[in-house]
Amino acid sequence: AQSVAQPEDQVNVAEGNPLTVKCTYSVSGNPYLFWYVQYPNRGLQFLLKYITGDNLVKGSYGFEAEFNKSQTSFHLKKPSALVSDSALYFCAVRDLTGFQKLVFGTGTRLLVSP
Amino acid sequence: NAGVTQTPKFQVLKTGQSMTLQCAQDMNHEYMSWYRQDPGMGLRLIHYSVGAGITDQGEVPNGYNVSRSTTEDFPLRLLSAAPSQTSVYFCASSYSSSTAGNEQFFGPGTRLTVL
Numbered sequence: 001a002q003s004v005a006q007p008e009d010q011v012n013v014a015e016g017n018p019l020t021v022k023c024t025y026s027v028s029g030n031p032y033l034f035w036y037v038q039y040p041n042r043g044l045q046f047l048l049k050y051i052t053g054d055n056l057v058k059g060s061y062g063f064e065a066e067f068n069k070s071q072t073s074f075h076l077k078k079p080s081a082l083v084s085d086s087a088l089y090f091c092a093v094r095d096l097t098g099f100q101k102l103v104f105g106t107g108t109r110l111l112v113s114p
Numbered sequence: 115n116a117g118v119t120q121t122p123k124f125q126v127l128k129t130g131q132s133m134t135l136q137c138a139q140d141m142n143h144e145y146m147s148w149y150r151q152d153p154g155m156g157l158r159l160i161h162y163s164v165g166a167g168i169t170d171q172g173e174v175p176n177g178y179n180v181s182r183s184t185t186e187d188f189p190l191r192l193l194s195a196a197p198s199q200t201s202v203y204f205c206a207s208s209y210s211s212s213t214a215g216n217e218q219f220f221g222p223g224t225r226l227t228v229l
Contacts, residue, residue, distance in 0.1 A: 009154075032215050034217065036220075041222075041223075042222060042223075043118070043204055043206075043220030043221050043222045044157075044204065044206075044218075045220070046217035046219070049215060049217060051215045090156060090157065094215070100147070100164075100208050100210075100216060100218070101147075101159060101172070102157075102159075102218065104156040104157040104158075105156055106154055106155060106156045107156055
C-alpha cells in the first residue's frame with residue numbers, strides 16, 4: 001500500500017533561516033507526491049506536486065521540494081523562512097486504487113520565530 | 115468563484131443524533147471527497163465520488179453515508195452520531211476523476227463534537 005511518513009511532529013526555525021520539512025514515501029510504481037499547507041482554522045491549500053521530470057519542484061509562496069528516488073524522499077524546503085510560514089504541513093501520495101485518492105502523512109507543525 | 119464551501123462551521127451533537135454536513139463546489143469538478151482530520155493521524159478518506167451518481171468508500175466509511183445527485187453537491191450524513199466521530203471534517207474536490215496528479219481544493223472544514 002502507498003504511504004508517506006513525516007518523521008517530525010514539529011520543526012522550529014528562526015525567521016530568515018532556511019527550513020526543511022521531511023517526507024519519505026513508500027509506493028509501488030511511479031510516485032505522485034504532493035505538499036499541502038494548513039493555516040489555523042482553515043482548510044488545506046495545495047503547495048506543489050511531483051509527477052515526473054525535474055527532481056526540484058517549485059511551488060507557491062517560495063516553497064520548493066526535492067524528489068530523491070534513491071532515498072525515497074520528498075522534502076519541502078524554503079531558503080528563507082517567514083513568521084507567516086508557521087502552519088501545519090502535510091505530505092501526500094496518490095493512492096494506486098484511485099486516480100485522485102490521496103494518502104496523507106500525519107503532518108508537521110512548522111513554527112517560525114521572529 | 116466561491117470554491118469549495120462547507121456548512122455548518124461548527125456543530126455539537128448528542129450521541130445517537132443524525133445530521134448532514136453540506137459541501138458544494140462551483141468549479142465543475144468531477145471528483146469530490148470527504149476527509150476527517152484527527153490529531154496525530156493526518157487526514158483519512160471517508161467517502162469519495164468520481165461524478166454525479168457515483169460514490170465509493172474510502173478508508174473509514176463506517177457510520178457515514180454520501181450521495182451525489184448533482185455535480186456541485188456532495189453531502190455527508192452521519193446516521194447515528196458517536197463520540198468517536200468527534201473530528202474536523204473536510205470536503206475536497208478536483209477537476210478530473212480520470213487523470214492523476216490534479217491538486218485537490220479543500221473547503222474550510224466543519225468542526226463536529228459528539229457528546
